[in-house]
Amino acid sequence: MADVLNCKHCGGTIQVTGYCANCGLKSEYVNKALNSSKYYYNIGLDKARVRDMSGAKEALKTALKYDKMNIDARNLLGLVYYETGEVVMALSHWVVSVNHFSGRNVAKRYIKDVRSNPHKLEATNNVARKYNQALAYARQGSKDLAFIQLRKVLSDNNKFVNGYLLLALLFIDEERFDKARKALKRVIKIDRTNPLAVRYLSEMGHTDEEIMRFRDFPEESYDADLLFVDEERKAYSGTGNVDFDGEPIPVGRYKDINFYKYSLAYIIAGLILGIAVTWFLIVPHRDKTADDESRNLKIAFSQEIADKNVKMASLENEIESLNTELDDANKQVTNLNKKIKAYETSAAQILSDEDRVRMQSGIKKYEDMSYDEAISDFDKVLEHNPDSDIALYYKGMSYIKKSDTINAKQAFNKLVSKCPDSLYYTIAASYADADVVDAADANTQNDNRTGNDGTVPEGNQTGNDGTIPEGNQTGNDGTVPEGNQTGNDGTVPEDN
């Protein structure tokens, strides 16, 4: 049984003539086309492996021209578009691929990955929209706006080759060749043989060797990100992936960061900062608080001392006034005592009616020179009033008239000692014994010294010099001057 060959294009039976009974194509041509397709696919695959994206695109497109059913070539072309930032083109090829072969097709996973994140898909669409806007601005001459849009584009998709190329063109137009070179290097990193990038570099004066060196730079040290960014702008670019010129900012490698060293540095810096804060903020505040407290305490004590001083001054004034009042009171007491004494003396001189009659009778008898009878009357008066100075005086004078000096002295001694304030004191003192008179004078002086003012109650004054105040004088002969006799008892001699 002969083998039946089927057409590789449509699956129909191949006739003896070599043509397909179904599609009419000659089997030889079909095989040739399929082989060519696979050939270019292999070329595209090799170029894609060395990141020659432009060459891979061309080879894979050629492969699809020979066989549009070449699933591998179509999927790889989609990957190449995806790698160069053209996501929509990549998706379209993957969709066609799945449409042609819905079996185990890796394009299904690619589509799923892209569509699984709606935000990312939207961001991808925004990138395309902004790039188109930037292109429109560039064509209109609004280069600043084009820069702004490109910055956003490359921030969202840092593999977008067309964006870098347009950016490089803008830089070249502004003669910022260094920036343009960096953008082109980025392109070269993604797509090693990008013809536009190579051409721009050539136009900028780079030789083929230099371009080859850019292209073949060892991957280990080819950190294009570092070449893109100038240090000042990187410092202010924050956490974004692209700097002001739309250039990606390098992210430090994990292995380069010595966390232990930085941690130690942070701890030391924290300690220094803490000490500085304590020294410059907390300690002065505490000192100030202590100073304020001591100042307030001093003020409080000063106020208290001032209050005390005022109170002391007022109390001293009060003491002084009280002392003055006490002195006045003592003077009043002394005066009152003297008055009391004077009243007592006066009271002692006040006689009853019987004694008053007997006293007048005795004085009458004395004047009539009936001395013994007069003495008898005076003794009777003295029985009831032993301190009666009048009775003692006339009794003493009666004894003098009788030349009985002994009894006379007794009577005058008693008068001097008992009645120092009497009107008859001076006369009595001249007859009395000297020691009795001295004792009486001493008592009188003590009394006057006790009374600080040294005053003598009115009506009882006797001169220390032995004189008798006018109107109260009595004659040395024991008689009372006429018209001047007044009895302390309030009686008046009959002849007056």
Added chain:
Amino acid sequence: MINFDEEVKKFKPTLELDQAEEAIYSNDLKDIMDIMQEMMRVAKETER
């Protein structure tokens, strides 16, 4: 020397998502075998 205006004209707008359907149809163009079939069909019609 690079002429900015000339160069920028060479840049083509990239496709957006709402243009994906159009891109899909354009990417599913005829390959060389479709062209040969078409040529044979035209030749047969011409013989008739």
